[in-house]
Structure formats: C-alpha cells, structure tokens
Amino acid sequence: EIVARAYQRYQQLLQRNDGLDFDDLLLVTVKGLQRDEELRRRYQARYKHLLVDEFQDTNMPQYELIQLLASTDGSLFVVGDEDQSIYGWRGADYRNVDRLRRAFPELHTLLLETNYRSTQMIVDAAKGIISHNLIRTPKNLRAAGGTGEPVVVREAYSRDDEAEFVVSEIERLVAAGEFRLGDFAVMYRMNAQSRAVEEAFLRHRLPYRLVGGVRFYQRREIKDVLSYLRLLVADGDWVSFERVVNAPSRGIGEVSLRTLRQAAGSLGLGPYEALCRLRDDHTWQHGLTKRAVVALVGFLEVWDRVRALAQSATVADLIDAVLISFEYSQHLGPDSAEAEERLQNIRELRAVAVDRYPVPGIESLASFLDGVALVAEVDQLEEGVEAPVLMTLHTAKGLEFPVVLIVGMQEGILPHSRAVERLNDNPSEGLRELEEERRLCYVGITRAMRRLYLLHSLSGGVYGQDSRNQPSRFLKDLPPEVLATADRRQRARASRQASALSTPVGRPGTAPEPAGDAVKEVRVPEYRVGETVVHARFGEGVVIEYKPTRNDADVTVAFANKGVKRLLASIAPLERK
Template sequence: MVSSNDFFDNKKRELGVSLNNIQQEAVITNNGPLLLLASPGSGKTTTLIMKIGYLIEVIGVVPSRIKAVTFSRASANDMKERFKRFFPNLPMVEFSIIHSLAFQVVREYFAKQRIEYQLIEGNNNFTSQNNHIQQRQLNKKQIIRNIYKSLNGEPATEDQLEELITFISFIKNKLLPESKWALVPINVPKKELIVKEYENYKKYGTGKLLLDYDDMLTIANEVLEKDNAILFRYQTLFDYVLTDESQDTSFVQHSIIQKLVDKHKNLCVVADEDQSIYSWRGAEPQYLLDFRSIYPDAKILMMLQNYRSSKDIVDIANVFIKQNKKRYEKNMFTSNPQYKPIKFKALTEYKTQSVYLVNQILKLEDLAEVAILYRNNSSAILLIDSFDKANIPFYMKDSDNRFFTHWVVQDILNFMRLSYDFSRIDVFETIYSKFNAYIKKSQFEELKKFYTNQPLTKESVFDNLLSLVKLEDYQIEKVKKFKDSYNKIKTASPKSVMQIIRNELGYESSLEFICKSKGYNLEYALEIVNTLEIISESTNTMIEFANRIKYLDSLMKSSKFNKGENAVTFSTLHSSKGLEFETVFMIDLIEGIIPSTSKSEKSDEKSKILEEELLNLEEEMEEEVRLFYVGMTRAKLNLELVTYFKRFDKKVKLSEFFKQVQNLVTPVEAPQPKPKKVFSKQEPKNKFIFNSNTIQDRTLLKVGMFVKHILFGQGEIISCNSEVLEIRFESEIKKFQVSVCLKHGYIEKLE
C-alpha cells in the first residue's frame, strides 16, 4: 500500500496529472455519501478515475468490489480507456451503464422465477432460451407502429413514432402512474391507449414476456424493492458505488442506486445541476438539490476551477447561469488567461447564415477544433449544402437525421415526378389529397378503376379526372387550374416549381389542414418546404434538384466516417455535452428556438394557468438557460454567437440569451422611455435574480464602501458620480456605468 502523498506524487510523475486541493479532497473522501459538483471543464473524469485508483492502491479495496456507473456507453468506454492508461497494472474495475446493471438484476430474478423473456431492442434474438432455434424477430418500433395504425386507421409518421417512444420512456423513468399520463405534453392521437396496448402486447401477445430498455429499469427497481434475497446480494456485491453524469439520471435510476448503497452508503455522485438538459428523458436534477435530505451525513464538494476555457468565456458563462434559481450557489472560475472576448454576429436573414459560417471557417486550418452548435437538427441542412459547395469536410454527430425522408420532402418530390408523366396514377395516389381541391378517396378510387382496367393508358390523370369522375363545380375549376399549372411546371426553374406547388397547386393550404387535423407541427412542415426552396435556387432542373436532395442525404449519413478527421463538427446543443473545441459557433439564436418560448410569453400566460403548470414553465425556462450554458462552455478559446433578423422572409426576435450575453460582455445603457401620462406600478423586468445584498439605489453607493462585482469580485469604491462608478479590485481599477450596474444587479454590498 502507498500513502496518500505518495499516490498523488507518483501520478504527477508518471502521468503529469496534478490535482488541485478540492480534487484531492474528493479523491480521499470515501466513507459515506459524497456529492461532487463539477463545473464544465473541471476535470471530473480525471478525478473520478484517480478516486478509483486511490481506493485500490491506498485503501486496498479489491477492484471487483467497486462499481462505476455512467449513463452512456461512450462515457463508460472513455472511463475504461482512461483507467487503463492511468493504472495499467491494476485489474479492470466494472464500468457500465445503468441499464446493464439493471439487466443483471432482471436476468437473475427471471431465472429464479423461470420466466421466459425476449428483448425487443438491441439484439432481437437474445432470449432466456439458450438454444439454436431462430427466434421470431420482434422490434419495439414495429410493435408500436402496428398498434398506432390499428387504433388510428393510418400509419404513424417517423416523428410520431419517435414521440411515442420518448413518451413511453419518460413515463417509465418518472414512474408516472397512469392517471398522470395525459399531462405529458405530446401531440399524438390516442397516446395513452397506445401505451396500454403496447404493455399488454408485451405481456400477453407472444407467449413470453417482451422487454424494452426501460423495462430493465422499472423491473429491476421492483425486484430490489420486493425480493430481499436479491437485494441483499447486490447490496453486498459492491463496497463502493460511483455514478457519473448524475444530473442526467432519472427517478427510477436514482431509486435503483439508492437501494444498492442503502447498507454501506459509500456512494460518490458526480454531477452538475447546471448541466442538466434532459428533462424530456425523465432526468431529475432536483435529486441533486435534495441530496442532503436523502443522505443527511453527505459531504458536498464543489470542483469549480475550469481548465478548459479562457477567462473571457468562463467569467461570462458563470454570470449567465446565475439567473437560475434551482441551483447551488457557486462560482465557476479559471486561472486561464484572457484570449478574446465572446463575439456576436447579427445577420440580415437566416439563409445567409450558412454562407457566413463557410467564410469564417475558410480562414481556419484545424477544422477538428471547430464546432457549430444548434438547437434542432433541421439547422444542419443548409450547413451541409453550403459546406459541400465550399468543399469543407464536416462530421455530423447526429447523422441519423430524418429530414430528407420526411413525408413533406417526399410530397414535394412526388409533385415534381408527376410533371414528367401525367398518366402516373401511382404518383398521383400519393398526393391527390394534398392538392387544395378536396378530392375524396371515393373519387380517387373511381379514377383508379379506369387505370386498373387500362394500365397502358397515357392519358393525363387530370383529363381523366375531369371526364370520368363526378366532381363538384368548385373541384372542376380547381382541377383545370392544376392542369394549367402543371403545363407551366415543365419549363420552370426548380425554385419556380416550388412556388407553383406551394401556391397554385395549394400544397401550403393543404399542409395547414393536414397538420391541424393530424396534430403535426405546421411550423416545422413549412420550414422543410422553405429549406427545400433555398436548396432549389442553386439547381437548374427538377432532376438536378431531386439528385441534389438524394446526394445531400447520402452526404449527411456518410459524414459519420469523418469523425476524428480534420473536419468541422455539426452538433445539437444536447449532443455536444462532454465535448470541447477551440472554436465554437452557436447559431440560430432567435426566440422560439433558444429559448423555445420567451420569458415575456411565459409571463403573459401566468394569469391563465394553474400553479403546477406555472412551476413547469419556470423549470422549462431554467433548462433552456442550462442548455445555452452547456453550449457556451464547449468553447476553449473562441466563442461566437450568431443570430439574424429574418427567417424565411418573416421577421424574428433575437434570442434574449444572445442579448443577455452581449450585454454582459459590453454593457450598454438602455434608452430611457418617454414619460407617459398614465403610470402603473410594475415590477422591474430584471434579467438576473437579485439577492438581498444587491444594490439598486444610486444613493447607497458611497466612496470607501467595499462591494462585490458579479464578474470581478470584491473591491472598494474609490469614486462615484451620477454616471460613472470606479472600483479598485485586487489587481486592477475598473470603471462602470452606474445605471447599468443598478439595472442588472451587478453590485452587491459586502457586510
């Protein structure tokens, strides 16, 4: 065995790893529950690996008695690799995701109860039967797809299917009773009945129990609650349990871990409530805030030193996150020097954004150190188009984007296909209900009979519709207009064709009806059409346009092979967590995207909603702040925030987060409104949460007073007039605008 000092000295000498005082305290604190709050870039994984090594080399714990749990396979693999590198001579510790641990419990219980089961996710053929008989292929998505169709009379879209899967996962991870399912805000028809049918099918539909990944968690939790023998075995299997990324842990996952450590309480939870961004998956950041009530003897340590980012980025991000109420009071800091202030770019319109980014990135050499972060995957489409034209390689982290297979894209392509052969009844069948003529299914079936009897006919579907099918007068007029429009399409440019489809053929009006009646997202559907129209501008024929769409889809999917190469990373903000880059662009920073709903809109709703719903809205806004904070803290040296004033010819509002950060970097005095004749008392709309010591009255600022500035720390006021405040800090003297400091609560009085 080695001493603590020898352990740290050896690792510094062997690996060049030197831990700060808080990190060392975290490593040597191993009796009882420990909550380690780790700010972005604070070296949490290094500290966690060193802690495991310390348990083995210094305390003498057998490696098999240590369980390290994380919540993604990528993270578990990263921890394994780092442990091998740090401690090549030690036996491997068990690193796994929570689902793997839960499945061990489930398998043991089912074997004990002789229950046959089969997984319907991952490896479909894995069952409790250890034989060579080929099992019937069962797939979670297909089961849900079949149930949706049987209950709703039509196929589910891929978006609806994903929403249902997320919904099922959410209610299970939250352990929500059936009485609360209706409160979960997803717009899928008969969602609750679909879930009931899905659960019934898994239990009784095939003669054996079917399991999805979420079942592993809920069943494991039930087993540990009801089967004392299995509970005791797992409680005595590990002496130390460590969990990473615990801000992403759901209620049922916390419950499982809590049961496992109930005897010895040797639990180390590594987390950061400021980076909890997965509530839609059931994550429970409140668990971290309640840690001491769950474990009264818990020790809480805060790793707040950021080793990743420049002082310019760390200081601003630290202030930005403080507007949230549900968090620990802490201050992220860095010893890194200043590099460059955060940059801001407000463009005229959305479609110039990708061109602007191309021009900026062409100036850079190390593309692997560049990332473009956005809220929604749809933001990547014009990036892919522009980067391909500029011959800039990229890696898209979420390359399973379904944009090009969306039903709206297929509709547009089918409208175009019909123009090459007006007799294509098969193509017409896919879009006849999307012309703004309200052609009934019975009318189409009447038309289809003619083509069935005369399959070689080359007559136009429009001519046959007019001559063979009984139509209403208004339908006749519309079909004639559609025929005329299609004659124009033959010689029109792809962009003109897009406009004809949208307007003259009535597709945009039909979209409104379809989305309203089926609960689809109209805004997203129109965004797809608008994006396709922009792509069409650089093509000359419809065939060229269709080939371009096919090519971009292929390019997006193949971009996964650029991982680790000299390529720019495209990523959603959610998927960027855990990553870091020298240069980061955060784009599409407008109201409605990030934040998804503005504070003013939420304030307007306050009088109309129940207290519980209001609480949910506030929690939603806090998560929006956290998501933006995660994006900011991915940058090491250069951070640029990009916004615009128009999106698809529609005026938009700049993100309030964009404006907040801009005002932190360069405080500007807001213009004073003209006095009105009628005054009403209103609470000031402060952008940050003020504590009781915040100074908001000019008369309270006195020369010689010691104060704390939210960004620069403690200092002494050395001069003050009606406009300018001068403060001497430890290393420098700074001047501030008095009105800005008072308005935003930047100055606190020191007791």
C-alpha cells in the same frame, strides 16, 4: 383504452421473447429490490461502494435504485452538475441532486470549480447566463487556461447571412493559420437549422460533417449482424429471427412465416424450437410449401452449426460465421460502392469485437451484445476527418472544440418557442422548461475551448417563413466585459434593446460583412421552367420550378428515374440538353 391494450400486448410479446426494454431493465430491478429484502441485502453487501457519474441526468427509477443499493454502512459517491441537466424531455430530473441531499443529510459536497477546458472569457460568459437559474448549486468557476479572447456576438440580417458569416469566419481563421478545419463546431438548437449552414458550406466548397444522421448501430447491416448474433444467445427471439431469416433471400414468404408463427404461438414455442419441430414432425409441414420447408430446415442446420461454434469461438469468429455460414455477405449486393461501405461497417463492428471482447465463449458474446445495446447516444465521430462538424446542442454534450459557433440565438429558437409560450399558459411549468433551455445554452457555450461566437438573425424563421426576430434573452445576461469591443459599444448605445448586443452582418440589398477575406462571388446559372437538363448523377430531367434566393437559387427538377429533386443552382452539376 387502446394504449392500455397495446401496452398489455407489448408486454406479452416481450415476455414471450424473454426480453426487457430499457424501461423494464430499471423498473423490474427496482421492484425486485423493493419486494425482496434478502435480495436487497445481498446486493447491498456485494456493492459496498457506489459511484454514479452524470447524476444530474438520472430519472426517478434510477434514483430509487441508487437509494436501494446504498446501504447504511456502505459509501456513495456521485458526480453531477444541475447546470448540465438537459434531458428533462426524456425523464432526467436534475432535482435528484437536491433529493439526494435530503435523503443523506450527512452527505459531504465537494465543488469542482476549476475549468480546465475553456478560457476565463468563455467561463464568465457561461456563468453570466446560468446564474439566472433558480434551482442550482452556486459555483465560482475559474479557468486554468488564461483570459483568452472576448466572446463575439453577431447579428445577421437573415439565417443565410448568419451562415455566410460562419463559413467566412472559419475560412479566415484557417487561412490565418490559427486553427485547422477540424477545430470548429457549428451548433444549433434544432436539426432544421442546419439547412442554411450546410448550403453555405456547399457554396464555399468546404467539407463538413453532419453529426446526427444514421448512426453506426442503426445502420441496416449492423442491425442484421447483431440480430444473427442474438439468435445464438436467445433462441426464443422472434424479432431477430424474422429480421434475418430472409437476409439473404431464402424464398420464405410472409404467408409461410405467418403460418409458422401461428403454429408456434399456440404452443408457446420460440423460433428455434419451432424449426426443430418442423424438421422432426411432418404434420407441422401442412400449410407450408415444400420450398419453404426446405429453406427453413436449411436455416436451422446452419443455426445449429454456428450455435455449437459459439461455445468456443470469439465474437469476431461469429461475425465471420454470419458472413460466411449464413451467407450474409451475399445480402450486401453486387460489387458497388454501397456494398463496400456496408462491408466496411461490418468490419468496423468486427474490430470492436476483436479489441474489446477477445475471450472466446458464449459469455463474451452476451457481454458484447449487452454493450452494444447500451452504447452511448453520441455515436462515433470518426478520428482524423479534417472538417468542421455541425450538430445540435444536445448532441454536443460531453464534447469539446477549440472554436464553437452557436447560431440561432434568438427568441423562439433558444429558448424554444414551446418554453416561451408555456410561461403564459402554465408559469411554473414554463419556468422549468425555460431553465432547461438556459442549461442547454450553458452546455453549448462550455463546449468551447478558445473561441466562442454567438449569432442571431434579424429576420427569417427556422423554416424560412418571414418574421422579425428578437435576440435571445440569454444574450442580455452576458457580462459586458466578456464581449468584443464593438459589441460593447453597440450595447452601450441601445442598452434597453437586446439587438444592441450585436454587430450587424448584413442588411437588405447589401452583402454580408465578412470577417476577413471577402466572400467569393458565386455565379448563379438561370434555368427556364420546362427546360430539359442532365444531372451527372440523376440523369435527364425537366425543370419544374426556378426560385431565386438572396445569394443563390433553388431549382426543382423532375428526373425520369430519380423523381423530383430540389437543388442549389450554383453547385448542381446540371447541363442543358
């Protein structure tokens, strides 16, 4: 009942702000086409040819929309692959491929079976794994890039040893001149797995890029600028108005905003209409401080000027107006590295506007905002940064790298424990989830162009708890002929145990086996609890915990001005006082 009431209120707020969320964009369109035959025929006549890419990732409303638009005398062309459907958790349904075949029995299927990215060894590895899924279109994939190197499967003693091998192997291949640092991608099933890999990179003083942090269009300054721009095309948008009316600070308090909103809500007014009423009708000023009235009317004056400018200005000009006329540049703070970084982000947004939306006018601004709202989830991977990337398998979709190393290839991680447990509780649902996990593994493998490494660890759970791990069931499906020689011998010696598919990297009390150059010895300083230390960035603090790990130590320090921080002892810039 609470959810239903909240949803009803949510829909009311959307209507009041002339807004549709992403679900509504589909649902309202589908319902409109279903109800209105004339409207449906008009769009069927307008779009004689429909092309749908990534069809395996469509959900049911999207599938219904395609059916409604595909008229009987038109043509429909879809590109899709059930083997790459990995977004079931957000509504995608790969079974739409089969539904399409049944809905259009005359559909002609063309199999694209030549792989222009990967070597045959990598393609055969991917085929061996995905062929065990039941609901799919069989394909005989061939690689155009030659046979290539065998796939390397490695077993490490722990996740730290696994990460140590990853970084050592990257160093070895780069030192040999075979690859550059930017040619490598380290992939994992869950974000929590990045910890060990990141620490290994830090120990080796190697740069890396973590993909999946705060994305460009989610950064505060970008959302602020976009909110200002939305007010120029949707003056009834209370959400955008309340976000920016005090950015920079204009002395308009929460009480004043609430008073204005309540008065406007009783008459169904948007923020622009409310400010006009406030300016023209002095009775509206009751309950507001004089300072708030002056600030709100001043905001309206700037809004009016920039609105007039929007009719003939480019999007880039309007971004400049946000910085100058609305004085948003003041909100970025005093000269500092952080302020400069935020300004650079706004400059990057402006560059997008200059490049893609050079035509002046309000229509161009509306198109720009629509494009931003629908931007792809895989955010900008900055060009020219020479460093390996760390990312989840979901984030890797659509990308490619010369060398791919997938860590955590063990039961409970890939496949995820949720899918494994569901097999016992609900076999049909568990099988569906397990097949999606297999597809996720397939997607990760097929990101590799020249080299592929699949790694798993014998002990240690993803959150550091003690456990003995079983290799992923997907490793058993690899054809023997795609494995490196050592891996084949290991598999032959213990064919009934999945762990025999790999070569140990380390055991308790021994250093991990490097792939080439020996791992650099790192001196780990020791600290006493209660000892006073000074950090180059965080200032003075007191050690409250020191915990040795296999290759390093965690030191926890309570800093006077920065709170409690947990640091790696080998690399933390700490000095004893």
